[in-house]
Amino acid sequence: MKQVNKKLDKRQRWQTKISGGNFVDKFHAYRNHHAQALFSSLGRLVASRFSSALTIIVLAIAISLASGFYILVANLQQLAGSLEASNQISLFLKDEVSEARANKFANSIKINPDIQDVKVITKEQALSEFQVYSGFGEAIKTLEKNPLPMVIQVLPKKSLENERALEALLDDLGRAAEVDFAQMDMQWVKRLQSIMEVARRGVTLLSLLLGAGVLFITANTIRLELYNRRDEVVIAKLVGATNSFIQRPFLYSGFWIGFFSGVTAWFIITTIMLILKQPVERLSGLYNDGFHVLFLGFTETLALLLISSVLGVVGSWIVLHFQLRQLKPE
Amino acid sequence: MLKFDNVSMRYPEAGDVLRNVSFHLEQGEMAFLTGHSGSGKSTLLKLIAVIERCTRGQVLLDGQNLNQAKDRHIPFIRRKVGLIFQDYKLLQDRTVFDNVALPLVIAGYGHHEVSRRVRAALDKVGLLGKEKKYPAVLSGGEQQRVGIARAVVNKPPMILADEPTGNLDPELSTEIMHLFEQFQQVGVTVLIATHDISLIAKMNHRVLKLDHGQLVAS
Numbered sequence: 184m185k186q187v188n189k190k191l192d193k194r195q196r197w198q199t200k201i202s203g204g205n206f207v208d209k210f211h212a213y214r215n216h217h218a219q220a221l222f223s224s225l226g227r228l229v230a231s232r233f234s235s236a237l238t239i240i241v242l243a244i245a246i247s248l249a250s251g252f253y254i255l256v257a258n259l260q261q262l263a264g265s266l267e268a269s270n271q272i273s274l275f276l277k278d279e280v281s282e283a284r285a286n287k288f289a290n291s292i293k294i295n296p297d298i299q300d301v302k303v304i305t306k307e308q309a310l311s312e313f314q315v316y317s318g319f320g321e322a323i324k325t326l327e328k329n330p331l332p333m334v335i336q337v338l339p340k341k342s343l344e345n346e347r348a349l350e351a352l353l354d355d356l357g358r359a360a361e362v363d364f365a366q367m368d369m370q371w372v373k374r375l376q377s378i379m380e381v382a383r384r385g386v387t388l389l390s391l392l393l394g395a396g397v398l399f400i401t402a403n404t405i406r407l408e409l410y411n412r413r414d415e416v417v418i419a420k421l422v423g424a425t426n427s428f429i430q431r432p433f434l435y436s437g438f439w440i441g442f443f444s445g446v447t448a449w450f451i452i453t454t455i456m457l458i459l460k461q462p463v464e465r466l467s468g469l470y471n472d473g474f475h476v477l478f479l480g481f482t483e484t485l486a487l488l489l490i491s492s493v494l495g496v497v498g499s500w501i502v503l504h505f506q507l508r509q510l511k512p513e
Numbered sequence: 514m515l516k517f518d519n520v521s522m523r524y525p526e527a528g529d530v531l532r533n534v535s536f537h538l539e540q541g542e543m544a545f546l547t548g549h550s551g552s553g554k555s556t557l558l559k560l561i562a563v564i565e566r567c568t569r570g571q572v573l574l575d576g577q578n579l580n581q582a583k584d585r586h587i588p589f590i591r592r593k594v595g596l597i598f599q600d601y602k603l604l605q606d607r608t609v610f611d612n613v614a615l616p617l618v619i620a621g622y623g624h625h626e627v628s629r630r631v632r633a634a635l636d637k638v639g640l641l642g643k644e645k646k647y648p649a650v651l652s653g654g655e656q657q658r659v660g661i662a663r664a665v666v667n668k669p670p671m672i673l674a675d676e677p678t679g680n681l682d683p684e685l686s687t688e689i690m691h692l693f694e695q696f697q698q699v700g701v702t703v704l705i706a707t708h709d710i711s712l713i714a715k716m717n718h719r720v721l722k723l724d725h726g727q728l729v730a731s
């Protein structure tokens with residue numbers, strides 16, 4: 184009897200120790216395990232540096248394509264944004280029309296209640312303006328004859344917002360005998376803006392596509408890693424590891440892959456922008472435009488790194504979710 | 514501690530592997546599970562480790578019905594059972610210390626507690642001083658003792674061993690069996706699957722014999 188009691192005593196001691204360790208101790212252990220998973224996954228990435236580098240470069244190219252188009256559109260937008268969408272109409276007069284006749288014609292237009300202001304630009308004014316702004320000053324000086332037509336700039340009333348009314352006015356003015364060609368400035372600004380809209384949407388779609396690519400490439404990388412370490416996973420399962428315990432280092436691997444791809448993509452884009460900066464700014468200088476090449480800003484860089492890291496984690500989570508339960512002990 | 518109640522197991526491709534198996538192991542009891550290859554020994558162990566679930570009947574471990582356990586509860590059931598394998602199943606790229614520490618790390622023990630318990634377990638199996646070695650440089654008997662240390666380090670109420678001496682010579686086998694007896698003496702339930710009849714004969718313990726899926730002696 185005494186023997187049995189002694190056995191039970193010992194047995195009870197075994198049991199109480201099963202859930203041993205106090206709360207603070209467990210919290211530290213949990214935190215340590217996270218840190219350990221974070222750095223051991225980094226260590227594994229470094230240990231297999233050739234294959235890691237291949238994966239990361241492929242991902243970085245995909246990410247830099249998406250963000251490269253983004254920064255391209257952002258730069259073009261800056262260009263389009265500096266153009267004011269005014270309702271101004273330009274009337275290019277026929278070559279044979281004299282200055283006096285042009286002034287008379289301008290005064291006749293002014294009577295129209297839809298028109299706010301009219302301004303005549305003579306051939307000489309047009310030429311000197313063109314010399315200053317076009318960058319072809321020297322070339323123009325060699326011309327024997329001024330090739331530019333006389334222009335009347337017509338500013339319709341603000342109240343004339345209706346596009347149809349504007350176009351009717353444009354048609355009306357274009358039919359006059361003195362006018363060679365009538366053009367609404369707003370039209371091509373509008374065209375440019377709708378081209379920008381198409382480009383923006385294109386970038387969004389392209390980014391989604393490339394993002395999905397990043398997701399699946401990471402998923403496949405993690406699937407391979409899981410396959411290579413399946414013995415370890417099975418043993419961990421047999422000694423009572425939960426799925427979240429087993430998952431953790433793989434999720435951190437996904438995070439590192441995504442994060443380093445983001446960093447590499449940032450360097451790729453910044454290098455390309457640095458190479459393009461000088462010629463682009465020289466070109467824009469020729470047009471006397473205050474255009475400056477935009478780089479990835481702080482927020483954009485942060486977003487780039489965040490998105491690529493999240494894609495890495497989500498990609499590995501997808502694989503773990505479907506493949507981990509299939510890895511069964513035998 | 515462990516109770517089989519009319520347990521049957523049928524695989525779609527292999528038919529009935531276990532038929533109406535019933536037995537009861539008390540706390541602190543040690544028993545051998547024997548029978549020729551294909552008698553259902555491995556399947557019976559798989560049911561206890563919840564690697565498989567029986568098609569009929571009930572398996573109760575520590576009062577818990579394993580058939581009704583949800584998938585997310587399985588890891589916690591496995592923590593109550595120390596598993597020992599014929600092929601040791603050690604992680605070759607980890608040291609002896611890390612191998613033994615695995616169940617404790619999984620259970621979330623702090624660093625000091627892990628260190629203390631791993632040393633105690635290694636001391637118990639006579640491997641203190643080999644913590645920093647890798648399994649590949651150890652002999653078969655030593656590797657199996659690492660496996661045993663890993664199985665008992667979390668102090669589970671039950672130990673399951675599947676052919677633990679299958680790869681060892683008779684002398685080492687006897688040593689390992691004495692180790693199991695020591696765990697039994699402190700109240701651990703031990704179930705050892707083996708077909709080593711001579712070894713069983715030398716030791717005075719209960720024997721469960723399976724033949725074509727049926728329990729013919731208990």
